[in-house]
Amino acid sequence: MKGVWLVFPSTQKFNHKFNLGVIGLLGVLMLGLIVGCSNSGNNGSSAVAVTPSPAAANSAENTETRMISTIKGDIEIPAHPKKVAGMLYVFADHLLALGIEPHAMVTYNDLGFPEYLADQMKDTIAIGSGEAPNLEALLEAEPDLILASKTLNEANYEQLSRIAPTILFDNENEEDWTRFRQTAEIFGKEAEADQIHADYEAKIAKVRDELAAAAPNETVAYMRIQDKQLQLIQPGDNFTLFGPLGLTPASTDDIDFKDSWNVAISEEVLPELNPDRMFIILRPGDSNQTALDNIMSTSIWTNLTAVRNKHVYIGDANLWFAGYGPIGLSKVIDEISGAYLPES
Incomplete structure (x- = not known):
C-alpha cells in the first residue's frame, strides 16, 4: 500500500456539527485504509516499509564513521567526508581526479592554486602555503577530514587533529601513482584510481610511439x-x-x-x-x-x-x-x- 497523508482541519474554523460529520467521515476512511493495508503487501505480508526522509538519510550519512589505520595509529573518520582539507598541494590534484572538489587547500608555495587546477577550485578555501599553513583559516573552514604530510605536518599534527580527524601520509618518496591510490583508498575509490592510471599508461604508450617516429x-x-x-x-x-x-x-x-x-x-x-x-x-x-x-x-x-x-x-x-x-x-x-x- 502506498503512503497516504491525512490532513486534519483545525476545529477552530468549523462549527461543532460540521466537525462531528468530518470526524465520522474520517473514521470511515481510516477503517477502509486499515482493511486495505491488511489485504495488500508483498506475498500477503502486513508489514509496512518505512522509508527515511531525505533529511534523516543525510543526517545518518553525515554521522556515520569508520576506523582507518594510519602512521599515528587507528583514527575515526567520517565514512562519507564532505569537507576535505589538504595540507599538501598534490592532494588537490588527487581529489579533483576522483571527482571531489577540495573544501580547503594549501597553495603551491606563494603562487596560489596551480593554474591548471584553479578553474576547478573556485569554491575551495585557501589556507596558506604548504610550508606555512594558516591554521586559523583552516579552523574557520570547519573541515570534517584533513589530509596531511608527515614531512610538513607532523610537528603540528596535534593541532590539526583538534580541528578535524587528520590522516598523516608518509609517502612522499613513493611513486606518484602509489600516492594517488593511497588517497583514493580513503574514499573507497580504488577502482576509479586504477582506471585513471590505466588510461594514463595507454596515453604514455601512444605518445612515446608518436615521438619516436616524429x-x-x-x-x-x-x-x-x-x-x-x-x-x-x-x-x-x-x-x-x-x-x-x-x-x-x-x-x-x-x-x-x-x-x-x-x-x-x-x-x-x-x-x-x-x-x-x-x-x-x-x-x-x-x-x-x-x-x-x-x-x-x-x-x-x-x-x-x-x-x-x-x-x-x-x-x-x-x-x-x-x-x-x-x-x-x-x-x-x-x-x-x-x-x-x-x-x-
Whole structure:
C-alpha cells in the first residue's frame, strides 16, 4: 500500500456539527485504509516499509564513521567526508581526479592554486602555503577530514587533529601513482584510481610511439629558471621526458651536479649541451622572466640548434613542478606531445 497523508482541519474554523460529520467521515476512511493495508503487501505480508526522509538519510550519512589505520595509529573518520582539507598541494590534484572538489587547500608555495587546477577550485578555501599553513583559516573552514604530510605536518599534527580527524601520509618518496591510490583508498575509490592510471599508461604508450617516429635520435635538455638562475635538471630526475617517453638527454658528462638533482649554469654552458630541443620551466615572477629574457638576448642563445629550429618550449612551474597528480601528469604529456606534434 502506498503512503497516504491525512490532513486534519483545525476545529477552530468549523462549527461543532460540521466537525462531528468530518470526524465520522474520517473514521470511515481510516477503517477502509486499515482493511486495505491488511489485504495488500508483498506475498500477503502486513508489514509496512518505512522509508527515511531525505533529511534523516543525510543526517545518518553525515554521522556515520569508520576506523582507518594510519602512521599515528587507528583514527575515526567520517565514512562519507564532505569537507576535505589538504595540507599538501598534490592532494588537490588527487581529489579533483576522483571527482571531489577540495573544501580547503594549501597553495603551491606563494603562487596560489596551480593554474591548471584553479578553474576547478573556485569554491575551495585557501589556507596558506604548504610550508606555512594558516591554521586559523583552516579552523574557520570547519573541515570534517584533513589530509596531511608527515614531512610538513607532523610537528603540528596535534593541532590539526583538534580541528578535524587528520590522516598523516608518509609517502612522499613513493611513486606518484602509489600516492594517488593511497588517497583514493580513503574514499573507497580504488577502482576509479586504477582506471585513471590505466588510461594514463595507454596515453604514455601512444605518445612515446608518436615521438619516436616524429623525432628519432634528437637530444633534449631539461632546465628551469628559478631564483633568477638558469638551472639544469639531472636527466635521471625527470621521469616523464627521459623515462616513460624514452627521449634522449643531451650529454651532461661534463656537468658537475654535486650530488644534487639540479645545478645552476651560465649561458656559456649551453653550447656544450647544444640539444636539439629544450624544455625550460619558468617559475612565475618578474625577476625570473627578466633572467630568461637576458639569456635569450645573447648571441650564444641565438646560435643554439634548438633556438635556430624553433624547438624551445617554455613550461609553467605550477604544472611541471607541482603537477604530480593524475591531472597534472596527463597535462604535462599533452604539452610535450604538442611541442613535438603541434598539428595534433
